[in-house]
Amino acid sequence: MELLSGGEMLVRALHESGVEYIYGYPGGSLLHVYDALYKQSAVKHVLVRHEQAAAHMADGYARATGKPGVVMVTSGPGATNTITGIATAYTDSIPMVVISGQVMSYLVGDDAFQETDMLGLSRPIVKHSFAVRRPEDIPEIVAKAFHIASTGRPGPVVIDIPKDMTMPNERYEYVYPKKVKLRSYTPPQRGHSGQIKKAVELLLKAKRPVIYAGGGVIIDGSSDKLRALVDRLDFPCTNTLMGLGSYPGTGERFVGMLGMHGTYEANMVMHHSDVVLAIGARFDDRVTNATSKFCPDAKIIHIDIDPSCISKTIIVDVPIVGPVGNVLDEMMALLDESNEVPDAEAIASWWKQINEWRQRHAMRYEKNDSQLMKPQEVIEAIWTATKGDAYVTSDVGQHQMFAAQYYKFDKPNRWINSGGLGTMGFGFPAAMGVKMNFPDEMVVCVTGEGSIQMNIQELSTCLQYGIPVKILCLNNGSLGMVRQWQDMNYEGRHSHSYMESLPDFIRLVEAYGHVGIRVTERDQLPQALEDTFGKYNDRLVFLDVAVDPEEHVYPMQVPQGSMRDMWLSKTERT
Amino acid sequence: MRHIISILLENEPGALSRVVGLFAQRGYNIETLTVAPTEDKTLSRLTMTTTGDDRKIEQITKQLNKLIEVVKLVDLSEGPHIERELMLIKVKAVGAQRAEIKRTADIFRGQIVDVSASVYTIQLTGTSDKLEAFIEAIGAGCVLETVRTGVSGISRGEKILSL
Numbered sequence: 001m002e003l004l005s006g007g008e009m010l011v012r013a014l015h016e017s018g019v020e021y022i023y024g025y026p027g028g029s030l031l032h033v034y035d036a037l038y039k040q041s042a043v044k045h046v047l048v049r050h051e052q053a054a055a056h057m058a059d060g061y062a063r064a065t066g067k068p069g070v071v072m073v074t075s076g077p078g079a080t081n082t083i084t085g086i087a088t089a090y091t092d093s094i095p096m097v098v099i100s101g102q103v104m105s106y107l108v109g110d111d112a113f114q115e116t117d118m119l120g121l122s123r124p125i126v127k128h129s130f131a132v133r134r135p136e137d138i139p140e141i142v143a144k145a146f147h148i149a150s151t152g153r154p155g156p157v158v159i160d161i162p163k164d165m166t167m168p169n170e171r172y173e174y175v176y177p178k179k180v181k182l183r184s185y186t187p188p189q190r191g192h193s194g195q196i197k198k199a200v201e202l203l204l205k206a207k208r209p210v211i212y213a214g215g216g217v218i219i220d221g222s223s224d225k226l227r228a229l230v231d232r233l234d235f236p237c238t239n240t241l242m243g244l245g246s247y248p249g250t251g252e253r254f255v256g257m258l259g260m261h262g263t264y265e266a267n268m269v270m271h272h273s274d275v276v277l278a279i280g281a282r283f284d285d286r287v288t289n290a291t292s293k294f295c296p297d298a299k300i301i302h303i304d305i306d307p308s309c310i311s312k313t314i315i316v317d318v319p320i321v322g323p324v325g326n327v328l329d330e331m332m333a334l335l336d337e338s339n340e341v342p343d344a345e346a347i348a349s350w351w352k353q354i355n356e357w358r359q360r361h362a363m364r365y366e367k368n369d370s371q372l373m374k375p376q377e378v379i380e381a382i383w384t385a386t387k388g389d390a391y392v393t394s395d396v397g398q399h400q401m402f403a404a405q406y407y408k409f410d411k412p413n414r415w416i417n418s419g420g421l422g423t424m425g426f427g428f429p430a431a432m433g434v435k436m437n438f439p440d441e442m443v444v445c446v447t448g449e450g451s452i453q454m455n456i457q458e459l460s461t462c463l464q465y466g467i468p469v470k471i472l473c474l475n476n477g478s479l480g481m482v483r484q485w486q487d488m489n490y491e492g493r494h495s496h497s498y499m500e501s502l503p504d505f506i507r508l509v510e511a512y513g514h515v516g517i518r519v520t521e522r523d524q525l526p527q528a529l530e531d532t533f534g535k536y537n538d539r540l541v542f543l544d545v546a547v548d549p550e551e552h553v554y555p556m557q558v559p560q561g562s563m564r565d566m567w568l569s570k571t572e573r574t
Numbered sequence: 575m576r577h578i579i580s581i582l583l584e585n586e587p588g589a590l591s592r593v594v595g596l597f598a599q600r601g602y603n604i605e606t607l608t609v610a611p612t613e614d615k616t617l618s619r620l621t622m623t624t625t626g627d628d629r630k631i632e633q634i635t636k637q638l639n640k641l642i643e644v645v646k647l648v649d650l651s652e653g654p655h656i657e658r659e660l661m662l663i664k665v666k667a668v669g670a671q672r673a674e675i676k677r678t679a680d681i682f683r684g685q686i687v688d689v690s691a692s693v694y695t696i697q698l699t700g701t702s703d704k705l706e707a708f709i710e711a712i713g714a715g716c717v718l719e720t721v722r723t724g725v726s727g728i729s730r731g732e733k734i735l736s737l
């Protein structure tokens with residue numbers, strides 16, 4: 001029998017739960033825990049410069065590895081600083097365990113120094129949360145937290161630990177549970193066979209089918225199965241913003257991203273389809289446009305692990321609740337057994353139609369005659385420079401959409417962005433979380449001069465731990481996405497969407513001990529990229545690239561329209 | 575339509591706040607809510623009435639089921655069930671009114687549980703409709719105070735909600 005203090009139990013239990021890195025920031029309520037961390041080396045701690053960044057780092061790690069990211073913060077302001085990060089993870093179903101210190105349990109409720117009701121604050125943005133009431137419960141709570149965070153539809157779990165649960169001189173028996181038991185939590189293990197059969201029958205009869213795959217495919221690690229199904233059926237495949245990489249971006253059957261800034265062909269395919277197979281996607285309002293006009297002729301099949309996602313915004317015909325991979329396996333088996341095949345003639349003429357649509361817009365943009373680059377060409381250049389094989393994180397704005405549109409992701413888990421919450425400030429710390437765990441991979445954060453300033457303090461963390469991420473700042477000198485909406489809907493009144501006093505980013509990153517390269521002309525870009533991934537490969541490089549502030553993201557769906565109602569350029573509408 | 579949702583909930587601190595918070599957060603409306611421990615000390619039984627079309631109710635039950643502490647859930651209004659609410663009501667009772675109110679209470683099978691010179695306190699059990707009918711019968715004008723427990727309910731016949 002081993003006796004440990006609460007603080008030691010916490011660290012030990014984290015280790016037993018498979019934790020390698022904790023992203024955190026100490027404070028009064030956690031000092032016993034930090035002391036326990038100091039006395040061991042199995043679990044490493046990364047000291048951030050702002051707790052929000054700790055949450056995003058853990059999140060980036062989780063998105064790239066599929067394993068829960070771990071955050072540790074003190075009570076009060078430490079805890080509240082994580083809220084945006086927790087909400088970001090929650091909205092995108094990312095596994096995360098957040099350990100927040102709390103004041104002594106006997107002070108809770110007294111408005112003690114640095115007391116906040118973390119469980120109350122985080123309640124709407126967590127999958128579950130625990131308050132530690134007895135130190136000996138810590139190992140079991142930790143095990144449960146990891147189980148809940150990482151199974152079913154993943155999400156963040158908060159563990160709130162009052163300081164007196166971690167006293168160094170009070171020791172208890174340490175027992176880490178071999179198996180976690182939760183009578184009220186049993187995520188579905190497989191889909192309903194009858195429903196799967198119905199779905200396969202519908203797919204085999206389809207004349208204008210489309211497979212619409214989202215982040216759930218990546219979370220479930222089922223991209224290979226998605227590819228196999230798409231290729232076997234020879235159906236077109238579109239991805240949501242969260243699903244990019246689940247099907248190869250350069251694949252023949254890929255019609256691009258769908259939705260508000262989706263490709264012309266993806267949105268046309270959706271609108272004209274007769275059967276939609278939605279996999280791990282949730283019919284978000286940024287995808288469907290007006291729900292009443294969504295896919296008017298389609299029968300819809302929907303696979304999702306979360307029953308509450310089904311028929312929430314769009315009523316579906318064949319709901320299948322279950323893990324994506326498992327359901328796809330069953331579908332494949334049924335296809336193997338069946339002696340039916342899709343209607344080759346219908347599918348061929350569908351492809352003919354799709355290929356015509358592909359010609360119409362083809363993600364074209366006009367390059368300037370001057371040396372001032374368009375943001376799109378910068379993304380294309382980075383795609384070429386990284387051979388399409390980098391981990392790309394992004395912030396939020398036009399640069400995010402350009403990255404999603406022009407960087408073709410052939411592998412899952414490589415495109416890391418705050419799709420659901422749209423959190424500016426996410427990209428850089430997320431990139432750090434990825435790079436620390438994949439030191440040999442290229443990790444690029446595509447950002448804007450607005451977003452990067454929301455967590456720029458982490459340049460200091462990067463120096464401390466030697467995290468050579470590459471920051472590609474598409475500097476349009478304005479809050480571009482806001483400005484675009486103001487151009488389109490407010491007669492160009494740019495209310496507070498521009499930045500009058502930008503810092504000199506080069507000198508800023510140099511002050512933090514990193515490399516900054518300014519690119520203001522097209523001709524400078526190739527050399528800058530070569531240096532970034534060549535002579536500065538082991539340094540953090542900040543590429544400050546001037547891009548045309550007048551550029552808009554297109555296509556863009558017309559508000560309240562159907563999927564096919566789009567602006568294709570400033571002057572052209574469908 | 576009005577629905578009666580009955581839940582077996584882990585009897586743990588914070589569980590109730592998650593249920594109530596969910597309603598606030600998603601803009602669902604709670605008309606009544608009752609909660610108390612069950613014969614199994616680890617479980618509470620919670621009954622709530624809410625209104626909404628089928629789609630809304632489906633979302634409500636799915637979202638509730640997602641809460642880790644919700645162990646079992648049933649929409650009682652989907653099948654035959656018994657529902658009861660208890661009301662304590664203080665009414666002005668003076669002069670000729672006293673006998674009249676007593677008679678009305680008898681008709682509704684209410685009991686006068688406390689008496690003062692000018693006030694009756696009546697206890698009444700039944701469906702929400704019945705309680706409202708009673709208030710109407712004695713006239714809202716003489717009502718001084720009401721307190722209602724909110725609806726609790728149970729399925730008819732063999733059907734039970736248990737682990």
Ligand SMILES: Cc1ncc(C[n+]2csc(CCOP(=O)(O)OP(=O)(O)O)c2C)c(N)n1
Binds near residue numbers: 396448474
């Ligand atoms: C934390 C946060 N605040 C505000 C917004 C609203 N918002 C969305 S895009 C955007 C502009 C982003 O500017 P920048 O990072 O320069 O990117 P650009 O659109 O110019 O490429 C803003 C303010 C947001 N998404 N997140």
Ligand SMILES: [Mg+2]
Binds near residue numbers: 449450474
């Ligand atoms: Mg900008």
